[in-house]
Amino acid sequence: MDPIELLRYAAPVAIAALGETVVQRAGLIHISLEGTMLTGAFFAMWVVALTGSVGLGLGAALLIGAAMAIVFGWFTIWRAADQVVVGTALNLLAIGLTGTLFRSQFGQSGKLLSVGKLPTFWGGLDLVLVLLLVGVPVIGFLLAKSSWGLALRSAGEYPKATEAAGYSVLRLRTGAMLVGGMLGGLAGAYLTVGITGSFADNCTAGRGFVAIAMVTFGRWRPWGVLLAALFIGAADSLQFRFQASGVQVPYPLIMAMPYVLTLLVLVVVGKGKRFAGGAPAALGQAFRRGE
Amino acid sequence: MKLWNVAGMAVGLVLVLVLTLAVFGLPVGPSLALIGEGAFGDKFAIARTLVKATPLVLTGLGMVVAWKGGMYNIGGEGQYIIGAMFAATVVKGVLPNPHPLFGPLILVAAVVGGAGYGLLAGWLYVARGVEVVISTILLNFVAVQLLRYAVTGPLQEAKRQVPESDLVPKALALAKFDRQMDLHIGTFIALAMVVVVWLFLFYTRAGYRIRLVGDNRNVARANFIPAGRVQLLSMAVSGGLCGLAGGIDYLGPAGQLGFNFPQDWGFLGIPIALLAGLNPAGVVPAALYFGALFAGSDNLARYTTAGPTMIFVIQAVAVLGFVGLSTLRLRRKTAAAGAD
Numbered sequence: 001m002d003p004i005e006l007l008r009y010a011a012p013v014a015i016a017a018l019g020e021t022v023v024q025r026a027g028l029i030h031i032s033l034e035g036t037m038l039t040g041a042f043f044a045m046w047v048v049a050l051t052g053s054v055g056l057g058l059g060a061a062l063l064i065g066a067a068m069a070i071v072f073g074w075f076t077i078w079r080a081a082d083q084v085v086v087g088t089a090l091n092l093l094a095i096g097l098t099g100t101l102f103r104s105q106f107g108q109s110g111k112l113l114s115v116g117k118l119p120t121f122w123g124g125l126d127l128v129l130v131l132l133l134v135g136v137p138v139i140g141f142l143l144a145k146s147s148w149g150l151a152l153r154s155a156g157e158y159p160k161a162t163e164a165a166g167y168s169v170l171r172l173r174t175g176a177m178l179v180g181g182m183l184g185g186l187a188g189a190y191l192t193v194g195i196t197g198s199f200a201d202n203c204t205a206g207r208g209f210v211a212i213a214m215v216t217f218g219r220w221r222p223w224g225v226l227l228a229a230l231f232i233g234a235a236d237s238l239q240f241r242f243q244a245s246g247v248q249v250p251y252p253l254i255m256a257m258p259y260v261l262t263l264l265v266l267v268v269v270g271k272g273k274r275f276a277g278g279a280p281a282a283l284g285q286a287f288r289r290g291e
Numbered sequence: 292m293k294l295w296n297v298a299g300m301a302v303g304l305v306l307v308l309v310l311t312l313a314v315f316g317l318p319v320g321p322s323l324a325l326i327g328e329g330a331f332g333d334k335f336a337i338a339r340t341l342v343k344a345t346p347l348v349l350t351g352l353g354m355v356v357a358w359k360g361g362m363y364n365i366g367g368e369g370q371y372i373i374g375a376m377f378a379a380t381v382v383k384g385v386l387p388n389p390h391p392l393f394g395p396l397i398l399v400a401a402v403v404g405g406a407g408y409g410l411l412a413g414w415l416y417v418a419r420g421v422e423v424v425i426s427t428i429l430l431n432f433v434a435v436q437l438l439r440y441a442v443t444g445p446l447q448e449a450k451r452q453v454p455e456s457d458l459v460p461k462a463l464a465l466a467k468f469d470r471q472m473d474l475h476i477g478t479f480i481a482l483a484m485v486v487v488v489w490l491f492l493f494y495t496r497a498g499y500r501i502r503l504v505g506d507n508r509n510v511a512r513a514n515f516i517p518a519g520r521v522q523l524l525s526m527a528v529s530g531g532l533c534g535l536a537g538g539i540d541y542l543g544p545a546g547q548l549g550f551n552f553p554q555d556w557g558f559l560g561i562p563i564a565l566l567a568g569l570n571p572a573g574v575v576p577a578a579l580y581f582g583a584l585f586a587g588s589d590n591l592a593r594y595t596t597a598g599p600t601m602i603f604v605i606q607a608v609a610v611l612g613f614v615g616l617s618t619l620r621l622r623r624k625t626a627a628a629g630a631d
Contacts, residue, residue, distance in 0.1 A: 031424060075611065079618040084363045084424055088561055089610040096603025100315060104596040201600075209428045250444060256436035259429045266421040 004124040007132075008195060010233025012037070012187045012204075015132050016211035017218065017225045018139060019183025024215055025143060026176035027156035027169075027282040028076065031087020033184050034208025035094030036068040040185030042098035045192040045199045046105065048115040057115075057193050058128070058186065065185020066178055068094070073177040077170050080286035099201050117197045118190075128190045132226075135183075140222035152176055156280030159287040169287045184208070206259065213262045217269055219278040228265075235261045297576075300566070300613075304580055307609045317595055329590025330583035338474040339589075342544055344582025346371070346536040348481040350560025351567060351574040352488045353532035357409070359492060359569055360525030361505035366412055366427025367533040368557030369434035370405040374534025375541040376438060377404025379446050379456050379548050382463060389460040397463065398480075398538045405534015406527040408434065413526030417519040423526075435553060442548050455549040465543040477539035482575070484532065489571040491528070501525045533557050562606040566613060581606065 007014075016037055023030045030036070040061035048057035068090060075086040118126045143149040152172050154162040159169040191207070192199050210232060218225030236258045242249055312322045330340045350367045357364035364370075378401040385393045412430055415421040439454070441447075446456045465475040492498040504511045504521045511518050536556060545552055563581060567573030584602050592598045 029424075034428075071611075075614060075618070079615065081614045081618050085565060085614055086611065088365060089565075089607045089614070092558075092562060092603050093607030093611075096600045096605075096607060099600030100597060100604060103598055103600070104315065206428060206432045209425055213425050213429070250440050252436040252439035252443070255439075256433045259432045259436075263415070263421070263426060263429050263433075266425065267415060267419045 002124070004129075006230065006233055006237060007129055008124065009237050010230045011129055011132055011194070012191045013207050013211045013214060013232060014187075014226050014229035015128070015135075015190060016184050016187035016208060017214040017229050018132070018135055018222060019180035019187070020211055020215045021218070021220060021222055021225050022139060022143070022152070022176045022183075023180035024283060025156045025220060025280055026152050026173045027159060027280055027285065027287070028073075028173055028177065029083055029087075029212065029284045030069070030072065030177070030180050030184070031084050031212075032068065032072050032090035032094070032208075033087075033180070033212060034204055034206065035087075035091035036065050036072075036181055036184035037188035037191070037204045037208045037211075038091075038094040038098055038202065039068055040065045040188030041192045041204055042102060042188075042199055043185075044189030045115055046101070048193050049106075054118050054193055058118075058189050061185040061189030062182045063185070065181040065183070065188070067181075068185070069177040069181020070174075072181070073174050076286065077173045077177065080288050083284060083286070095202055098199075102199060102201065114197050115193060118194045126194065128186065128194055131186075136222045136226050139179075143222070153280070155287075156282055159282055163289065170289070173287070187211070210258065210262050213266055216279070217265050219269075220280065221278075231265075232258055232262060301576075303612060304566075304605075304609055307605050307612065308584070311601060311605050311608065312597075315597060315601060317591075317597055322591055322595070322597075325591045325594060326584065326587030328587070330587035335472055336586060338469075338472040339586040340579070340583045341478050342473045342475065342582075343585040344578040345478045345481045345543075346540050346556035347559060347563050347578035347582055348574055349484060349536035349539070350533050350557050351563035351578050352484055352560075352571055353405075353529040353536070354560045354564035355567065355569050355571055355574060356488060356492065356501065356532065357525050357529035358564060359505045360501040360522055361508065362413065362416070362522050362526050362529070363422075363424045364409065364412070364427055364526060364529050365424055365561065366409065366430050366530070366557070367560045368553060368555065369427065369431040370408045370530040370533035371537035371540075371557035372431075372434040372438050372553055373408040374401035374405035374530075374537035375545075375548060375552065376441055376446070376537075377401055377534065378538040378541050379441070382459055383446060383457070385463075386457070386460065389462040391462050394463055394465075394542070397542060398535060401534045401538020401541070402531040403534070405537060406531035409526040409528075409530020409533070410523060412530075413523040417523055431558075438548065438552065439550060442550070446548060448547075453549075456547045458547050459542055463542065464546065465539065473544060475539075475543040477543045480535075480539065484535070485571050485575055488532070492571065497521075497524060533560065536560075559603075559606065562610050565610050566606075 016033055020030055020033055043064045044057040044061040047060040048054055072090055075081040076083045120126045151167045155169045155172045162169050214228040215225055217228040242254050309319055312319050329336055331337055353367055378397045381397045381400040412423055412426045415426045416423045442456055443454045448455055448457045465477050467475050500516050500521045504518045508518050563577045566577045588599050588602055
């Protein structure tokens, strides 16, 4: 398969997973990443349909992604609420909101709708893919070498020490959520205005959760996460090859493959000694100041 | 839960409904009237509400058991589907001789299927450290595809023309009280399960252990309670309840399997359980409220563009409001404790 084509199919998961890497390094799990992607996907398509400008659509996805992240962050960071509860509620909100708006804006039945797609150059590359390829080393460098990255990582490992060193864990985590939310929104947008050119109910189809799993697979390092996303993207694209080659495998079983593969990957890396370590020590734990 | 809390919750839920209608630009009064008429207008409407609330009660109970045990089961939907598929397999097996006595056996198969699927996610967590939130969601997508495979392959109807299973023979379908009404015996099975789950959680050793492990894994370990096995049990019970919901919907309102069999009832058990405060008794009013909304929104959808997806918004906002209020209360309590 053409490598750029592979990158395109892997990009939604890769972009979301890149943002999720920053979020998890700060000690949070963005359970509503799926919902953030879905709202990004819808609002990008909606704005492109209204204005005809793909750039504005991507901008809208960044904004709505940030907004979803702020809501998640307000509850889980500033109110120390349970991340799974809030994340699940936001996922539900995203399905309901996009479904209802889609029906009210584009007809009762949700008829197929096609919008202009992102222009490509250099044989298939586009702005978002370039952003992804630049973003991986930049975020990798910032996380590893900058003082912001150091503070952020400490908030995910041992937040008490971060606080003692004079940083605000809550602000660091909020910042990480903003990055994760914007990239999540962009990832969803790329699905609708980059790849398919249309929206359907629940069209992110679990990619947000696959992205969260890929962060584990990629051992919380941007390059590793990108490779993990490419791996799943390759598996995803296999379904087209299977169909083309005429191998007699029932279609639904091929459709289930990316999810099964993601599970298998998690089973392998799960508690295996060889892969042990790498997970932020305070991952998923709420931080309350002065406890 | 104190009485005024329950009253506050009821007022809050209605408020959220009104707000959501207003935000989506629907006329509040007429919309409420349409919803009310669709949910409680006559005995048929009430029956519809009860039938929609039935799977919500069961999946809500399922979520209560898992979440009480600290297992964030998001996989109710998959367990619901697998349960129904197990039931359909037994129905296919006994099809030549559909005796009503097979009914309980079919429901047991549904429970076993759901429990097994829940157990799979539990095992992935206990043995391999795979987060339940992630694994159960992925297993939901796998279950949807397995269902599609089944109704285009092994469980497809005899003529092999459409992607559906055979209709459940009359002798095996859940008993109804009135041929014109949807109400079936499954609703009462669900209500019985409320009592069973309540007794299980609060009056059995296994239930106590599930609650203890969910509250504090370390305390449980220190008392030589095998946390892993307890969590496996909570996932099995949780999946079994969701599987039962799938079996009941298959033998009752759906009558067959097809691509549109999954209606998100498994997923919607989560907000039900959360709004019930993870209390089995609270599941009934929460499920009834949303069952009524689903029954009523069908009516609303006939006249407006708002469909059942709007109810997702109401549920999400209600859960977020509930979480927000309880964290505020917690903060006030800790502040008060600090002042002492």
